[in-house]
Amino acid sequence: MIHQPVLLVIAHGSRDARHAATVHALVRRVRAARPDLRVETGFLDFNVPSVPGVLESLAADGVRDVVALPLLLTRAFHAKADIPAVLRAAPARLRIRQADVLGPSPLLTAALERRLREAGLSPADKSSTGVVLASAGSSDPEAIAVIADIAREWRHTGWCAVRPAFASASLPRTEDAVRELRALGCAKVAVAPYVLAPGFLPDRIARGAADADVLADVLGPAPRWRGAAERYGRRPATAVRVGA
Numbered sequence: 001m002i003h004q005p006v007l008l009v010i011a012h013g014s015r016d017a018r019h020a021a022t023v024h025a026l027v028r029r030v031r032a033a034r035p036d037l038r039v040e041t042g043f044l045d046f047n048v049p050s051v052p053g054v055l056e057s058l059a060a061d062g063v064r065d066v067v068a069l070p071l072l073l074t075r076a077f078h079a080k081a082d083i084p085a086v087l088r089a090a091p092a093r094l095r096i097r098q099a100d101v102l103g104p105s106p107l108l109t110a111a112l113e114r115r116l117r118e119a120g121l122s123p124a125d126k127s128s129t130g131v132v133l134a135s136a137g138s139s140d141p142e143a144i145a146v147i148a149d150i151a152r153e154w155r156h157t158g159w160c161a162v163r164p165a166f167a168s169a170s171l172p173r174t175e176d177a178v179r180e181l182r183a184l185g186c187a188k189v190a191v192a193p194y195v196l197a198p199g200f201l202p203d204r205i206a207r208g209a210a211d212a213d214v215l216a217d218v219l220g221p222a223p224r225w226r227g228a229a230e231r232y233g234r235r236p237a238t239a240v241r242v243g244a
Contacts, residue, residue, distance in 0.1 A: 005065040006038045006058055010051055010083055012072070013043035014199045020047045022197035023071060026221040038063075044082055051086045059091035066096045073103040073135070073194060076143035104150050108219070112154075112192045115216035121190060130161040130186030132177040132212065134205040135194045137166030144170050147194065160186045165208070167201040174208025182211075190214035 009030070011023040020043070027041050040058065042051035049057075058066060068087055070079045079101050087096045102108065112133075121129060133151045138144060147164045155162040161184055165177035172180070174191060181189045191209035195202045195218050202218050209215040 004038065005067050006040060006063050008051075008054060008058075008066050008068045009039060009041050010068055010070050011041065011043050011047075011197075012078060013046035014197070015046050016199040018198035022218075022220055026071075026196075029221055044078065044086065051083075052089065055087075055090040055094060055096075059093050064093065064095060066090075066094055067099055068096055069099045070101050071196060072101040073108065073196065074138065074140075074143035074146045075101050076138040076140040080140075104146055108194075109150070109154060109157075111219050112194065112216070115219065116190055116192055116214065119190070119214045119216040121188075121214055125188060126158045126160075128160055128187035129214075130163070130181030130184060130189050131159050132163055132165050132174055132181065132189065132191045132209070133194050134165045134167065134174045134177075134191050134208070136201045137168040137170045139169045150194070160184075165191075165205075167204045167208070174205050175211065178209065178212050188213045190216065192216045193218050195219065 007030075009023070009027055011019075013019065023041060023043075027039055031037075031039050040054050042049055042054040044051060055066070068083065070083055072079050084098060087098060090096055116131070131154070133147065133154065135147045144164075144166070147166070151162045151164040161181055163172075163177040163180055165172050165174040167174065178189050178191065189212045191205065191212045191214070193202055193205050193216060195205070197220065198218055206215060
């Protein structure tokens with residue numbers, strides 16, 4: 001019997017192959033950083049292996065304890081309903097604890113800053129640049145409020161202004177936030193996608209950034225937010241028990 005908890009990274013999944021490729025790249029980096037920890041990947045939809053399939057395999061391998069880490073940036077429907085439901089249906093021999101979502105976190109804000117620098121902004125540009133914090137969007141008011149809070153806190157680090165925007169379910173859209181920052185008088189406007197991997201909604205964000213001066217890349221397997229995943233392998237006690 002295997003007694004060490006296994007870290008199960010749970011991603012949403014997408015028909016866009018770039019999504020799964022990014023998730024797998026992240027998990028490879030976590031495994032490299034934590035060779036002592038078994039790390040598995042499961043998808044809620046569209047991709048394999050599925051979360052139920054991984055849980056069945058873990059039980060068959062003799063695993064007893066699992067920490068399930070949602071690869072999500074906010075606590076919206078998937079974190080509150082979909083993932084707990086899947087975990088409750090796992091084999092009864094597994095003790096499963098669900099960790100919190102990745103954000104908000106200073107690690108993620110640092111990753112956003114890094115992506116903007118990679119896109120061409122320098123520290124000297126900061127005070128004259130307005131930033132659109134472009135999220136995938138959600139119908140969950142808590143998730144929307146979190147994005148607004150991140151934008152408000154990020155503004156205090158020296159940007160001319162920071163405005164939240166959403167690719168679906170909520171307003172404003174990226175293009176509306178770009179126009180608002182132009183009207184505000186920001187010398188430059190940058191769009192920072194607050195999404196983990198490429199896909200349909202990130203592509204919509206990119207189209208909405210057509211009139212911006214700078215479009216940063218998605219967060220991807222960035223080292224700074226990779227640490228947010230690694231910490232749950234070190235501190236599984238932070239997880240919430242949801243299984244038998």
